[in-house]
Amino acid sequence: MTDPWTYEKAGVSIDRKSSAIESLVGELTYRRVGDGQNVRMSGLFASLIDYGDEYLTLATDGVGTKLLVAQALGKWDTVGIDCVAMNVNDTICVNAEPISFVDYVAIADPDGKVTRDIGIGLNKGAEMSNMDIVGGEIAVLPEIVRMPDLSGTCLGRVKKDRVITGSSCESGDLVVALKSSGVHSNGLTLARKVFESAGIGLGEKTSGISGTVGENLLEPTEIYVKEVLGITSRHEVHGLVDITGGGLRNLLRMRKGLRYVIDDPIGPAPIFKKIQELGSVSEKEMYQTFNMSMGFMLIAPAGEAEQIVSENRNAKVVGRVEEGAGVLMEPGNLVYDHY
Numbered sequence: 001m002t003d004p005w006t007y008e009k010a011g012v013s014i015d016r017k018s019s020a021i022e023s024l025v026g027e028l029t030y031r032r033v034g035d036g037q038n039v040r041m042s043g044l045f046a047s048l049i050d051y052g053d054e055y056l057t058l059a060t061d062g063v064g065t066k067l068l069v070a071q072a073l074g075k076w077d078t079v080g081i082d083c084v085a086m087n088v089n090d091t092i093c094v095n096a097e098p099i100s101f102v103d104y105v106a107i108a109d110p111d112g113k114v115t116r117d118i119g120i121g122l123n124k125g126a127e128m129s130n131m132d133i134v135g136g137e138i139a140v141l142p143e144i145v146r147m148p149d150l151s152g153t154c155l156g157r158v159k160k161d162r163v164i165t166g167s168s169c170e171s172g173d174l175v176v177a178l179k180s181s182g183v184h185s186n187g188l189t190l191a192r193k194v195f196e197s198a199g200i201g202l203g204e205k206t207s208g209i210s211g212t213v214g215e216n217l218l219e220p221t222e223i224y225v226k227e228v229l230g231i232t233s234r235h236e237v238h239g240l241v242d243i244t245g246g247g248l249r250n251l252l253r254m255r256k257g258l259r260y261v262i263d264d265p266i267g268p269a270p271i272f273k274k275i276q277e278l279g280s281v282s283e284k285e286m287y288q289t290f291n292m293s294m295g296f297m298l299i300a301p302a303g304e305a306e307q308i309v310s311e312n313r314n315a316k317v318v319g320r321v322e323e324g325a326g327v328l329m330e331p332g333n334l335v336y337d338h339y
Contacts, residue, residue, distance in 0.1 A: 005197070005279035007289045010190040014246055014288070018339065041165060043253035043339075045093035045242055046156065054157050057096040061086040062151030065188045069217045071147050072202045076114050078220045079150060080121020081128070082185045085221035086244065087154035088129045089296065092228045093240040095164040096156035098129050103136035106149040110140055114148060121220070122152075128223045164232065166239035166254035166299070173238055174305035175251075175319035177266055178227065178312070180295030182219035186245040187289040191217055191271075194279035208277075209270045216271045224296045231298065231308055239299035247288040251327045252339040254299060259324030263331075266293045266316055284334045294318065 007014060031037065039048035039055065046059040063082045070079050080103075088098040103122055105115065115138065126133050131154070183191060192202075195213050200206050202214035209216055228240065239254045251260040268276075268286075272293065276286050286292060299321060300308060309315045326337040 003280075004285075005190060005194050005281050006285050007187065007190045010193040012189050014249075017245075044165060045090040045240075045253070046096060046154075048094060048163070051157075054159050055094070055096070055163055057091055057094060057156035057158065058153065059087045059090040059156070060151065060153040061090065062149065063185050065192065066185050066217065067148060067150060068192065069188065069202060069214050073214045073218060075218060076117035076148075077120045078218060080118050080123070081125040081220040081223070082121070083150050083152045084122060084125025084129060084131075084154075085223045086185050087152050088125075088131065088156075088223060088225050089221070089242045089244075091154050091156040092225055093164075093242050094156075094158060095162055095229070095232050095237075095240065096158035097229060098131045098154050098156045098225060100155040101126060101129075101131055101133045101152055103133065103150065103152040105136070105138045106141050106145045107138060108140070108142045108145050108147065110138070118148070118150060125223060129225045162232075164237060164240055166241075168238040169255040169258060169299050169321055170238065171258060171321055171323050172302060173299050173321040174302050174317050175260060175262065175321065176298045176300060176305050176308050176315050177243075177294035177318040178222075178224060178296040178298070179266055179314050179316075180243075180269075180291045180293050181222040182269060182271060183217055184221040184244070184291055184295060186291070188217060190279070190281075190289055191275050194275050194281070198278045200278075206274065208274050222295050227312065227314065228296065228298070231312070234311075235300060235304045235308055237298050237300045237304070239297075241297040241299070243291040243294055243297060246339065247286075247290055247292065248327050248329060249288050249336045249339050251297065252336065257323075257325065259322050260299075260319060260327045261322060262319040262327070262329045264316075265318050265329070268292045283332055284336075287329060287334060288336060
């Protein structure tokens with residue numbers, strides 16, 4: 001039996017990434033003078049900018065090594081959806097509505113077919129989010145990049161009395177998960193390395209999943225904008241969590257002094273089970289690397305949570321909030337105590 005695969009073995013250390021972020025942020029000491037100051041609050045998925053009766057929000061993210069799957073399959077018309085999704089799903093975590101977006105494409109050799117296809121996905125993602133793409137940049141960098149890289153930045157807005165930061169989460173709340181469309185755009189380095197080490201190509205089929213491996217990995221990230229903002233317009237919600245890099249550890253961004261217990265998770269889609277099986281990946285590693293079919297979570301009072309689930313077939317109560325600390329997953333007693 002081969003040694004179990006981990007995200008770090010595949011080349012990505014979540015802890016070292018966190019340390020790198022801290023070292024960079026530690027140098028960002030200047031504070032704007034005048035209107036439009038940043039609201040200093042840790043743990044938010046999108047930054048809040050004080051702007052009169054509203055907060056403006058900014059979020060930025062990219063598609064990551066999912067682009068290597070797009071390159072291998074020669075299919076670029078969906079990664080634009082991922083780029084939009086990774087940004088707008090963070091934006092709605094403070095209950096902000098995405099309103100504008102800019103994209104950035106770094107490319108070694110301008111290829112009109114590739115950039116056109118990327119544009120198709122970006123436009124589709126914008127339509128799904130009811131958001132304008134107001135500009136962007138294509139940088140030709142043959143000495144730096146070997147293939148296209150794609151990222152973007154989203155501007156949003158939320159009235160101050162409607163912002164949700166997770167600070168109101170309390171013991172007795174329930175955790176509601178919204179189903180993911182697949183792997184989304186996190187953990188692709190580990191997923192690719194597992195299939196590669198098993199000798200299964202991206203264009204091949206394997207038992208347990210429908211379609212090719214590449215088709216499964218390239219499934220676009222779910223965009224939760226309309227669903228989540230619809231829920232928050234009708235129900236009291238205390239916390240909103242985008243389950244991206246770090247998996248369940250993202251729950252640690254919510255109010256401290258509480259334990260977030262996941263005791264009835266959504267059953268993982270076949271692609272996750274296949275990755276775990278082929279790579280002998282531990283349960284804990286899976287749930288801190290992938291979304292495991294739970295792409296977004298809402299924390300709400302028990303009565304509200306039950307109504308949310310009754311109104312949304314994509315939703316399920318997967319856990320609860322209690323006194324304590326960290327994230328606990330049952331069964332298995334998997335504990336995540338730092339982000």
